[in-house]
Amino acid sequence: MNLDTYGILTAFYGVLIPSNGTMPSGSEIIAESDLHQLLEMTHKYAESIENVCEFISKESVSISKEGASNITDQNRVAILRSMESTMPSDFDMFLEATYLLYYSKPIIHQLIKWNTDEDADKNQLKPFDSSILDNISKREPFWREI
Secondary structure, three states: OOHHHHHHHHHHHHHHOOOOOOOOOHHHHOOHHHHHHHHHHOOOOHHHHHHHHHHHHHHHHHHOOOHHHHOOHHHHHHHHHHHHHHOHHHHHHHHHHHHHHHHOOHHHHHHOOOOOOOOOHHHOOOOOOHHHHHHHHOOOOHHHOO
């Protein structure tokens, strides 16, 4: 599938992640090239995204002869709902890819004040306190009684 084919998804990103005034919509942030780059990095989403593009294309043409570029957000929501019920695993992959692309953007990190530095003090987990298991470890395993 070529880069131009992914353009059909652009308006759907904005339906999945709408703007709320302080945060931009998915359509404003996610570019076709972002999806293309993701698909070059991993093939996890490739088949599902192709299926989603084909589904959207067919459904859009059934709504308007001009296709996806000439349908309303209400139509897009109906298409997404139909997709979710008829092809749930592809829908889930599309949704996952959309959120991954959106939240991988540095501007989104800044807006939600997300420190992505894994070594930062506030991102470190406290060492596990094994003493919390002391009481439970004294119990007999329940499955041995059955």
